Amino acid sequence: MLTCKQFLSELNDYLDDTLDPQTRSELTRHVNECPNCWVVCNTTEKTLKVFKGMEAKAVPPDIEHRLMAALEKRIADRGPICGQKKAEA
């Protein structure tokens, strides 16, 4: 029988689904029988979901303007680079 601490130490691999079937099954049994670990597992999963759903805000216009100006200067100094198509892959 797993302890809560053992469950917690495996929580990452459990959430990332990288465990072998037997270990996963033992953890699932524990989480189904232990209300506290169920809550920790559920809320950690929701935490990751909230962060993954976070959209990046647009770069402020002044910063983007300076970025583009720096790139244009670099291109003017060095000339165009022939490998651009690779980057689109």
Next chain:
Amino acid sequence: MSAFSDLVTHYDRRIFRMAKQITQNDDDAEDVLQETFLKAYSHLDDFQGNSKFYTWLVRIAVNEALMKLRKRRSDKTVPLDEPIDTGEDEVVREIAVWDENPEQQYSREELGALLDEAIQSLKPAYRTVFILRDIEEMSIEETADLLKLSISAVKSRLLRARLQLREKLTRLFKRKGDDAFAYL
């Protein structure tokens, strides 16, 4: 330039966000943003094509951001390679289920600010691992390789980061009436 500038405008917001999250400094983040795309442009022929272009950009950006952090070592910032306590005292105090749709309690801007604040409260060593693994969705192996850490160190830091963030969000999102109770 136009094909490359399309790539810049497609990815710059994510690179800038990551740079801000790691450096926690607007000026440093702008430097990282510029250096990342300037280096990417200058070394475009070195891009192997066996990884995604964005992953390649992230590698450049993370190295630039970490250099910024290292330069600030003399201030109060905790260095990235500080010894990490991997003891058993994992942070699990708040045990409460969340409201059904907690995100809807806040506007997109408010929620974004709360999540940024939560990430910034993490130590740099935890924060960087969390950003790479759970926001940029790099693998454990890629994260370890990029940060020059062992797989077990990445896993340990990631668990700490996830649990600390869970603590913070649970305080915000927990269903009213569900208070913490003794655990572990």
